Amino acid sequence: MDSNVPGLSHVILQKLNMKTYEDYKSAMDGRKSGSDFGIRTYFDMFQKMEDTFKFCAECKKLPDALPDPKSLRRCKRCQNVYYCSVACQRANWPLHKKFCKKLKLVALDRLVEWLVFTGDIPFPTETWTKPAQDVKTWEDWFAMQGQLEEKLGAILAGRYMTLLWANAGKPRPEDGELRESIRRLVTDFHSRPLTIGLGLRLFGINPLAKTLTVHVVGASHVETLNTRLTDYDELTRMFPGHRGMELVMVGVDVVNGPIMRPPLATLAPQGRVHLSSYKGLYHDFWESHVETKLATRPDLVVGFHPGFHACPDLLAGWLPTLLLLRDYRLPVLFTVYSEQELKSSLQILVELEMHIMGYATNPFASLRPEQVYSSPNKAPVYCSSYYIALLGLAASAVPGAEELEEDDGWQGGEPSAAGVAGGNTPGLG
Template identity: 90%
Template sequence: MAHRNTGAAPKTGRSKKSAKKPAARAVGPDMDSLGFQAMDSNVPGLSHVILQKLNMKSYDDYKSAMDGKKKGSDFGIRTYFDMFQKMEDTFKFCVECKKLPDALPDPKSLRRCKRCQNVYYCGVACQRANWPLHKKFCKKLKLVALDRLVEWLVFTGDIPFPTETWTKPVQDVKGWEDWFAMQGQLEEKLGAVLGGRYMTLLWANAGKPRPEEGELRESVKRLVTDFHSRPVTIGLGLRLFGIEPLAKPLTVHVVGASHVETLNTRATDYDELTRMFPGHQGMEVVMVGVDVVDGPIMRPPLAALGPRGRVYLSSYKGLYHDFWEGHVETQLAARPDLVVGFHPGFHACPDLLEGWLPTLLLLRDYRLPTLFTVYNEQELKASLQILAELETRVTGCAANPFASLRPEQVYSSPNKAPAYCSSHYIAFLGPAAAEAPRVGELEGDGGD
């Protein structure tokens, strides 16, 4: 299972030039690489430990794994116990003094916090010194530690469980509570996951005691929301822009797609859109990005309309501007009805903004309905400011009712408020009009 590396560094920009601007120079750093190596600024040597435990020699090996080019045996993993142990070993460092096991007189002296089963300490002194900070996050970090183990069931196929066609109109489903209420025989479905072979194997090999059934049920539910958050957020974007799936076939571009959206993705993973919009005329979701992983959805985008009543996943490995010029403008692929970006992160640093700038201008100048998600309110405000400076018309921004409920920690610095994928969204469309409201007036606007 890959480390998601939440909070380290966002994904890279996907375009070198704008549709109506001269070409920009190629943007410098590989932000994925910088994000991986940035862990060492908090815990010196941590990136090397991760590579070592995963039987890798360099970041290039890690990147190859993220691209789906390494098999389980290539990681030096032979048993389930070995897999879970190696993963846990990459979290072993003293959260107070930042020392790794090899830097301690006794590498086995690290002890895990009994409450959260997540963070480690090299001794009582460090644990006591860290407690005033850690106690603020201990309960949440317990959920983080549990979910990263139960996530294995996503890869085995136990999660998500089979879902039902929505029995309420989309506008009446206000969030996950309403969504779960529409799932027939929910308790039986959860029980099947908890009683399944892989859940049993997990706790026989995880090196931790099996939690209570209630805790496991809630973990499975959080991971189900994490799995479905992206397709349902796309559905939210269609509603926000008044795009009607029952009226015509639709095309959605996911810009900046990477291994996060495409690693182990199956052709059926966005079928929740069909259950969300029963009777729709057909949808194609095209993953576009330089880090798209080769797999079942690595197939050319459709030039014709998608299959009626189905969601068709396809992908393009490359820059969005190249995709636009080579496929959309030549009619080898359909013009999008909606563009979505999950955590583009262009706010993070000047180099990253420079990489995203041509894409942002293309989206603005072609007046493409666009929905971007961010991790928190701080990212929301920074992104809104950039869009305002680009004179882009923001039509709405708010907390995402279909954000993932799975808490995620900053990997090398866990004692911080957990992040939640797609916690907020920004909707924008075309250039700003002279009478458009200012950014400060838009914050908190639900966009309805």
């Protein structure tokens, strides 16, 4: 349980009798029938996925450790956590009541996320009617979406939404709750392209002036499972008239699919976002493709939740890439889930003498709450909650970096087109 991560975890795959994310994608695409994995019906699939979260939130016992595995009962309020007895539920309530309402959203979004794989989410979006620098929040973005309520209504009335609640084993929520869930999942889907767009603005990189290449370093199933060639077209709507962009997903856990094609050796087509990928380590990709001109040098490198703060082994794996990014003075934008992760990551980057240009809350963080830990009774996290902007080698120690270890809070602010707001960091040119 401790290895659970946001998104489709290996634990869920095991419950579905699937070995890889490609198996899951094949089942969703209809290339393999569910019976290939022991799944006979939609109800069976949803129940197997729900089994991942079945353990007593108080004593941590799994169903197999109980005299009657069916004795686990779900909290009626949140429909998310389980208890093996009334005694455990009562003992856990003082802690659970702090998170019960939020965990209800976690459980709902976990089911509605299926509509991302069926193609119902996201809905078709519009070309931005405001300059990118004037779109500062998700509400600004939603305000530009014409006929929004009609689009949400079509998803609510769709075939797959009906199938979902006929088979989920839970009562269908009110339409208002489902609309809000769809909105949260739409922000989760578009958070990555909008964060890339934010990174371009923060570094003063103008998509209208030149053809751009963006490398997504450390890409995994989170960025590439079920990814379609059009999934980052929101960048075209964000920067209408751009000269062309290529996004190259680079990582050892890149999932096979439509974007598994070689990076371009020439510039991307004008006015289009071209997706490609490389399955392997970034420093290997740099040596085999960038240095040999089989791929173009990036204008921006983005890492969504690199996770090098988590343990020494992960940091050791990331070290060659971090040093490459530093020594080649590449503009880099990393995102993290939480404030604590931000502090830990900043400390590592300071020790590596990387020039921290700024760090702040991300206005385009996902609004979808996610349960991460084996204990559900902790505050949910949100994808790309904070960002860190880096550029090359630090000329000198970053002022105030030593405060990160002791200060419970940190100084950051709203990003702007002119620079990254950070209490102890300069703006970007």
